[in-house]
Amino acid sequence: xxxxxxxxxxxxxxxxxxxxxxxxxxxxxxxxxxxxxxxxxxxxxxxxxxxxxxxxxxxxxxxxxxxxxxxxxxxxxxxxxxxxxxxxxxxxxxxxxxxxxxxxxxxxxxxxxxxxxxxxxxxxxxxxxxxxxxxxxxxxxxxxxxxxxxxxxxxxxxxxxxxxxxxxxxxxxxxxxxxxxxxxxxxxxxxxxxxxxxxxxxxxxxxxxxxxxxxxxxxxx
Amino acid sequence: xxxxxxxxxxxxxxxxxxxxxxxxxxxxxxxxxxxxxxxxxxxxxxxxxxxxxxxxxxxxxxxxxxxxxxxxxxxxxxxxxxxxxxxxxxxxxxxxxxxxxxxxxxxxxxxxxxxxxxxxxxxxxxxxxxxxxxxxxxxxxxxxxxxxxxxxxxxxxxxxxxxxxxxxxxxxxxxxxxxxxxxxxxxxxxxxxxxxxxxxxxxxxxxxxxxxxxxxxxxxxxxxxxxxxxxxxxxxxxxxxxxxxxxxxxxxxxxxxxxxxxxxxxxxxxxxxxxxxxxxxxxxxxxxxxxxxxxxxxxxxxxxxxxxxxxxxxxxxxxxxxxxxxxxxxxxxxxxxxxxxxxxxxxxxxxxxxxxxxxxxxxxxxxxxxxxxxxxxxxxxxxxxxxxxxxxxxxxxxxxxxxxxxxxxxxxxxxxxxxxxxxxxxxxxxxxxxxxxxxxxxxxxxxxxxxxxxxxxxxxxxxxxxxxxxxxxxxxxxxxxxxx
Numbered sequence: 001x002x003x004x005x006x007x008x009x010x011x012x013x014x015x016x017x018x019x020x021x022x023x024x025x026x027x028x029x030x031x032x033x034x035x036x037x038x039x040x041x042x043x044x045x046x047x048x049x050x051x052x053x054x055x056x057x058x059x060x061x062x063x064x065x066x067x068x069x070x071x072x073x074x075x076x077x078x079x080x081x082x083x084x085x086x087x088x089x090x091x092x093x094x095x096x097x098x099x100x101x102x103x104x105x106x107x108x109x110x111x112x113x114x115x116x117x118x119x120x121x122x123x124x125x126x127x128x129x130x131x132x133x134x135x136x137x138x139x140x141x142x143x144x145x146x147x148x149x150x151x152x153x154x155x156x157x158x159x160x161x162x163x164x165x166x167x168x169x170x171x172x173x174x175x176x177x178x179x180x181x182x183x184x185x186x187x188x189x190x191x192x193x194x195x196x197x198x199x200x201x202x203x204x205x206x207x208x209x210x211x212x213x214x215x216x217x218x219x220x221x
Numbered sequence: 222x223x224x225x226x227x228x229x230x231x232x233x234x235x236x237x238x239x240x241x242x243x244x245x246x247x248x249x250x251x252x253x254x255x256x257x258x259x260x261x262x263x264x265x266x267x268x269x270x271x272x273x274x275x276x277x278x279x280x281x282x283x284x285x286x287x288x289x290x291x292x293x294x295x296x297x298x299x300x301x302x303x304x305x306x307x308x309x310x311x312x313x314x315x316x317x318x319x320x321x322x323x324x325x326x327x328x329x330x331x332x333x334x335x336x337x338x339x340x341x342x343x344x345x346x347x348x349x350x351x352x353x354x355x356x357x358x359x360x361x362x363x364x365x366x367x368x369x370x371x372x373x374x375x376x377x378x379x380x381x382x383x384x385x386x387x388x389x390x391x392x393x394x395x396x397x398x399x400x401x402x403x404x405x406x407x408x409x410x411x412x413x414x415x416x417x418x419x420x421x422x423x424x425x426x427x428x429x430x431x432x433x434x435x436x437x438x439x440x441x442x443x444x445x446x447x448x449x450x451x452x453x454x455x456x457x458x459x460x461x462x463x464x465x466x467x468x469x470x471x472x473x474x475x476x477x478x479x480x481x482x483x484x485x486x487x488x489x490x491x492x493x494x495x496x497x498x499x500x501x502x503x504x505x506x507x508x509x510x511x512x513x514x515x516x517x518x519x520x521x522x523x524x525x526x527x528x529x530x531x532x533x534x535x536x537x538x539x540x541x542x543x544x545x546x547x548x549x550x551x552x553x554x555x556x557x558x559x560x561x562x563x564x565x566x567x568x569x570x571x572x573x574x575x576x577x578x579x580x581x582x583x584x585x586x587x588x589x590x591x592x593x594x595x596x597x598x599x600x601x602x603x604x605x606x607x608x609x610x611x612x613x614x615x616x617x618x619x620x621x622x623x624x625x626x627x628x629x630x631x632x633x634x635x636x637x638x639x640x641x642x643x644x645x646x647x648x649x650x651x652x653x654x655x656x657x658x659x660x661x662x663x664x665x666x667x668x669x670x671x672x673x674x675x676x677x678x679x680x681x682x683x684x685x686x687x688x689x690x691x692x693x694x695x696x697x698x699x700x701x702x703x704x705x
Contacts, residue, residue, distance in 0.1 A: 119429040120400070132400075139393060146386060155382060162389050170396045174403055177396065178411050181348030185392070188355040192385065195362055199378065206371050215375040 007055040011172065014048045015134040018168060019110070022141040025161060026106055026148070027099050031092045034157045035080050041164045042072030049171045058175045064182055068167065071186055076160065076193055083197050084153070089210065094151050102148055106141055113137035131172040138165030152203055152210045156196045163189055223265035224277045224284065227292065228339050230258045231299075235332035243321035248307040251328045255296070255303040258335065262296040265289075270691055276345065280415055283345040286698035291480055292342050294558055298472050298565050299335045301673035305569045306331075306465035308670045312576050313463065315666050318368055327367060327463070334360040334469065338477045347395050348414045350481055351388070354445065357474060358384045365462040376457035383454040384445055391441025391481075397434035398488070401426045416484055423491030431492035438485045439501060445478035447532045448505045448539060449512035459528035460581065464572030467524055471531045472565035476557050479535065483542055487702055490545075502543030507636060509536030514640040517647035522581045523571050526651060527564065530607060533644055534560045537637070541622045542703065544629060550700035552621035555688070559614035559681050563606045566677035570599035573669040574655065578662050583651050588660030597656045599674035604652045606681050608645050614684035 018041060025037050046069045053061035084090045096102070117133035142162035146155050170177050177185070203210060234254035241247060269275065269289050276283035284292070310327065313319050319327075334357055341353035358381070366377035395414075402413040405422045412418050419426075440451070447455040459467040482502075489498040513532035520526040534556070541553035573596045578586040589597030606613035619641070627634045688696075 116433065120397075120433065123427060123429065136393070139389070143386060146382065152378070159382070159385055159389075162386070166389060166392050166396065169393060170399075174396065174399050177348055177399060178414065180411075181346070181352065181414065184349065184352035185355075188352055188359065191359050192355075195359060195381070198363070199366075199374070199381070202366060202369060202374050203378070206369070206374055212378075215378055 005055075007051060011048055011051055011131065014044050014051070015131045015168070015172070018044050018048075018138055018164075019134050019141075022138050022161060022165075023103070023106060025157070026102055026141060026145055027096070029094050029096050031084060031094070031151075031153055031157075032090055034154060035077055035084070038080075038157055038160055038164075039073055039077050041161060042068065042077070045072060045164060045167060045171075048168065049176070052171055052175060056175055060179050061171065061176050063179060064171065064176050067182070067186055071190065072160075072164070075190070079193055079197065080157075083200060087153075087200055087204065087210070089153060092151070092153075094149065094154060096148075102144070106144060109140040109144060110137040113140050132169060135165055135169035135172065138168060141165075150212045152196075152200060152212055155212070156193070159196075160189075160193070222277070223261060223268055224282050224343055226261035227258060227265055227296070228282075228336060228343065230254060230261055231332045231336035231339065234258075235329050235336060238325065238332055239329040241325075243325040247324060247328050248303075248310060251331065252300075252303045252307060254332060255300040255335070258339075259296045259300045262293055266293050276417070279411075280417065281346055281349070281411070282343045283417060284343060285702075286695040287483075287702055288342050288480065290554070290558065290692060290695050290699075291476060292339065294561055295335070295338055295342065295473050295477070298469065298561060298677075301676060302465050302468050302472075302565060302569075303331070305468070305572075305670050305673045306463075308667045309464060309569075309572055309576070312665055312667050312669075316576070323367055326363060330360045330364050331465070331469075334364070334474075338473055341477050342480060345416050346411065346414050347398060347416060347419075347485075350484070351392050351395050354391070354442070354478065354481060355388050357477070358388065358445070361458075361462075361466065361470065361474070364466045365458045367463055367466070368461070370461070372457075373461035376454075376461035380454040380458040383451070387441050387444025387451060389441070390437050390444075394434045394437030394439075394441055394485070397430055397437065398485075401430035401434065401492075416488075419488050420491070423488050424494075426488070426492040428493050431489055432497070435485060435489035435493075435498055436501075439482055439498075439505070442478050442481045442485075443505060446475055446482065446535050446539065447509070448535065449509040449532065452509065452513070452532050455532060456525045456528040459531070460522050460524040464524070464568055464575070467528070467572075468565040468568035471528065471568060472561040475531060475535050476561055479538060479542075479557070482539075483703070486542070490703075496545075499543045499545045502539050503630070503633070504543075506536045506538070506540030506543055507633060509533070510540065510640045511536075511636060514644045514647070517644055520647075520651075521583060523575060523583050523586065523651075523655070524568070524581055526583070526648065527567055527571060527607075530644065530648060531560075531564055533640065534564070534607075537619065537622060540633070540637075541618075541625075544622075544625055545703055546625065546629070547697070547700045547704055548621055549625040549629075550703040551693075551696050552618045552625065554696045554699055555614065555684070556618035556622070559618060559684055560607070562677040562681050563603055563613070563615060566599065566674045566681075567603035567607060569674045569677075570596050570603055570671070573665065573671070574600060576669075577665055578660075583655060586655045587658040588662070589656050592660055592662055592664060593669065595671040595674075596669060599671055599678070600652060601656045602678050603674065604648060606678060608648060609641060612682060612685045613678075614681045617685050 113136035145158035337357040
């Protein structure tokens with residue numbers, strides 16, 4: 001393998017940062033800070049997309065970076081923060097049991113992700129593909145977060161982190177999906193968050209809380 | 222041109238109903254839009270019969286023997302469901318469960334859902350397929366929670382999170398397919414996501430990447446098919462949403478999700494040169510069939526009962542496609558058609574039965590034949606059809622699946638037979654007292670629309686007796702796609 005270029009090293013550092021933020025999210029109890037972490041993930045995504053756009057000479061990735069900046073650093077956090085204020089859950093703390101276990105499971109998932117991605121990175125024609133393992137790890141950690149959390153709001157943050165992992169996988173392994181498809185995906189995510197927002201109010205209206213413990217009456221019988 | 226109409230009419234209809242959906246005549250408008258879509262699809266079918274497969278918009282959309290009958294089926298059930306929903310929703314409004322604003326949401330989202338499914342069926346681009354599947358989820362989430370009861374909000378939240386996560390995994394699979402294909406078909410262009418192009422070079426794609434991609438696609442779209450153990454959202458969403466939504470979820474959405482998996486399986490088969498994708502489908506299919514039949518016993522709610530029956534039948538189809546080969550694939554396609562028609566007919570009848578009894582709990586529904594004979598007969602005949610009684614079409618497809626299994630995978634035959642027998646006992650034992658028996662329940666305020674039920678059942682009966690030449694030709698050509 002040729003010695004990695006400076007740009008590749010930066011990209012790998014950014015990938016590492018993305019993974020680190022995912023772990024931070026897993027252990028974060030305050031909803032407000034979770035949104036901040038989500039913004040940071042967006043910033044990392046924008047930077048890495050720009051980097052790939054410059055080094056690989058892919059002009060359409062500039063649009064994609066601009067879209068990410070607008071959506072993931074701008075609009076989505078703004079909607080989430082507004083929702084938090086309207087719902088009055090800015091200071092909410094979510095009790096987390098067993099953070100060490102959660103971290104250990106997370107570590108296991110990272111190892112699993114690298115194992116799964118190994119045969120593909122071994123075939124890699126571009127150094128860029130080597131970040132696939134990290135992207136998969138970010139996706140699995142977000143899944144873990146959705147499973148482990150019991151508040152509707154935090155599950156949505158996990159959902160968006162999952163989408164960030166997918167976006168990272170798309171830009172760094174394939175120079176991004178075709179623009180039209182990416183626009184479609186962005187639209188779906190945006191509509192999804194709007195619906196989540198509508199849902200928060202419905203849930204609170206019916207249950208007087210966003211705690212999902214109340215949402216466990218439908219059983220499999 | 223016809224494709225643009227088929228997709229465009231429901232899309233425009235959704236916008237129109239978003240403006241006028243609360244009017245008194247909104248339900249009729251909904252029916253009219255569905256009828257227009259049906260006519261456009263009929264024109265498309267005529268053209269395909271005359272000229273053969275076609276593609277449009279720079280190959281972004283295409284029609285081949287595999288998706289043409291699904292498009293026809295989708296618009297037909299979409300139309301009959303719109304016809305059924307007119308009096309059904311009127312009765313719901315009369316019972317005070319819905320207001321004008323909710324009806325507007327319902328009508329608009331119904332058309333949007335139809336448009337999303339038709340895009341998913343006709344698109345040639347795996348990226349658009351994903352976007353359309355996600356749009357189909359998003360448009361139905363608010364329909365599941367339409368009544369805003371606690372249980373319906375819980376069901377919709379579960380549906381949203383589970384299908385959202387599932388479909389995110391499918392997106393990862395799609396990205397991996399793109400990774401594998403861009404080397405062959407050139408990056409940055411659309412070509413590497415076009416199914417027809419992928420199909421042409423499938424033998425040269427990197428097997429490791431495609432193998433991993435297929436696992437993600439199967440688990441992702443499989444969540445929407447309702448394959449066990451990812452089926453948790455399905456019974457809740459079916460039971461808590463309004464009945465027309467249950468009918469289209471069961472009859473159409475599950476088919477479209479299975480269609481997405483099968484398109485991906487054709488690519489994976491070609492790239493992997495092994496039986497692995499087929500074996501995975503067989504495993505998931507058999508597990509879903511058995512799992513669902515044993516949960517059938519524990520159901521108290523009529524819509525949950527038939528939701529589990531949907532999981533069972535999706536399992537049978539998945540198993541059939543997993544076995545592969547011309548006969549099993551033919552049987553799978555036939556089963557997709559007859560299950561969709563029969564199950565939506567059952568939901569129509571069950572919907573009116575719950576309205577008449579005022580409850581979805583089965584012990585509260587009694588003596589339908591005495592008060593509403595047409596509802597009672599519809600439910601009884603539909604149940605017999607779905608349980609695989611001859612001469613209905615479900616018997617023909619299940620018979621083909623079983624005989625193929627006996628020849629190629631004898632170990633699976635007893636499992637399937639036991640599952641079918643258990644399902645028969647569980648469902649028939651519950652439906653029989655609901656149809657016969659005594660009751661003092663009052664009659665419904667509006668006459669129920671049972672015409673769709675009997676149209677569907679007549680079609681299923683006709684398919685059981687003889688299959689039209691064009692249809693069996695499509696099935697055969699589509700089955701050839703699977704055998705490569």
